[in-house]
Amino acid sequence: MISPSSTTSQNLPPFDTVVVGGSYAGMSAALQLARACRTVLVIDHGQPRNERAAKAHGCLGWDGVAPIQILELGRRQLLAYDRVQWATDQAIDATGSLEMGFAVHCASGDRYRARRLILAHGVVDRLPSIPGLAERWGETVLHCPYCHGYEICGTNIGVLIASKSEAMDQVKALSQWGAVTAFHAATLSAAEMEELSAELKGIGVTLEESALAGVTGKAILNLADGSVRDVEALFVHSETCLASDLATRMGCETEDAGCITTDSAKQTTVAGVFACGDAARFAGNIALAVGEGALAGVAAHRSLLGLLP
Numbered sequence: 001m002i003s004p005s006s007t008t009s010q011n012l013p014p015f016d017t018v019v020v021g022g023s024y025a026g027m028s029a030a031l032q033l034a035r036a037c038r039t040v041l042v043i044d045h046g047q048p049r050n051e052r053a054a055k056a057h058g059c060l061g062w063d064g065v066a067p068i069q070i071l072e073l074g075r076r077q078l079l080a081y082d083r084v085q086w087a088t089d090q091a092i093d094a095t096g097s098l099e100m101g102f103a104v105h106c107a108s109g110d111r112y113r114a115r116r117l118i119l120a121h122g123v124v125d126r127l128p129s130i131p132g133l134a135e136r137w138g139e140t141v142l143h144c145p146y147c148h149g150y151e152i153c154g155t156n157i158g159v160l161i162a163s164k165s166e167a168m169d170q171v172k173a174l175s176q177w178g179a180v181t182a183f184h185a186a187t188l189s190a191a192e193m194e195e196l197s198a199e200l201k202g203i204g205v206t207l208e209e210s211a212l213a214g215v216t217g218k219a220i221l222n223l224a225d226g227s228v229r230d231v232e233a234l235f236v237h238s239e240t241c242l243a244s245d246l247a248t249r250m251g252c253e254t255e256d257a258g259c260i261t262t263d264s265a266k267q268t269t270v271a272g273v274f275a276c277g278d279a280a281r282f283a284g285n286i287a288l289a290v291g292e293g294a295l296a297g298v299a300a301h302r303s304l305l306g307l308l309p
């Protein structure tokens, strides 16, 4: 394992591949390269997206297991390969090309060279700025019913409407799991409120008139008019953005949805740079991140062999 304070990184020979992000996608990519007897460095600063959730669900073989446990086992298995190295650090810049090779610069001052680069740094969630939401994120403030809906099936569920256009889809989907009450964050106009309220009424769902002002207790919703509603969980729409600007620094194209553009082999628009996991798809999960990581790892290896078109 490379120490974050190492001053010898400049003198290391280039790694076959440097992977930025050592969570589900990044470790899965690194595993394929390790098994192809290639040298891999994983740079990670230990903030996987679901770190706040006590348990992960919906991933075959890991259903109900704590995210940290899944990642620890993955890391132990990966580091058993002698060509794999790990740097606990933050990658802050990357330069280079397929022809010249790549260099990744880290916050510690270390710099690593690589023949191929895989971006698996995920995304960060931006929640509406309502007091109490962030503290309950991953516990009783949730975004994905497939990850956390089963555990609260048949209970009272709140949904914070993201926008008028998405409201009906949000509510209809969540109604599969429980009795839904809709809330808003004072971002809808009076006309939109009236229209939406009528539409929701048509499917038997109430839209609370007063805006959500804060969350206290387990999931007690405090409304602006002073009234209080108690729900089992509140679903919110989280805006996501890339956890790192390395892709844009390197000139990789990104999608309107905020993820890095890749082809079916997970190669970005910059030759020799691959991306996988949440960073390279809109709305991901663990199973998809592991699968895409495997694709990116194999593609980076085939690229090293000159076998990738």
Ligand SMILES: Cc1cc2nc3c(=O)[nH]c(=O)nc-3n(C[C@H](O)[C@H](O)[C@H](O)COP(=O)(O)OP(=O)(O)OC[C@H]3O[C@@H](n4cnc5c(N)ncnc54)[C@H](O)[C@@H]3O)c2cc1C
Residues within 6 Å of the ligand: 020, 021, 022, 023, 024, 025, 026, 043, 044, 045, 046, 047, 048, 049, 050, 051, 052, 053, 055, 056, 057, 058, 059, 089, 090, 091, 092, 120, 121, 122, 123, 125, 137, 138, 147, 148, 243, 244, 276, 277, 278, 279, 284, 285, 286, 287, 289
């Ligand atoms: C609250 C919550 C609960 C969830 N629950 C589930 C669930 O139950 N089941 C499920 O399937 N999915 C769940 N998800 C989705 C799941 O967490 C993601 O799909 C998954 O983590 C994506 O994996 P990834 O490897 O792409 O990114 P991440 O897991 O986010 O990992 C990215 C890694 O890159 C590192 N990193 C970022 N930038 C840098 C940098 N510049 N330098 C070095 N390292 C960097 C981060 O520290 C992190 O370790 C949940 C998400 C949230 C928000």
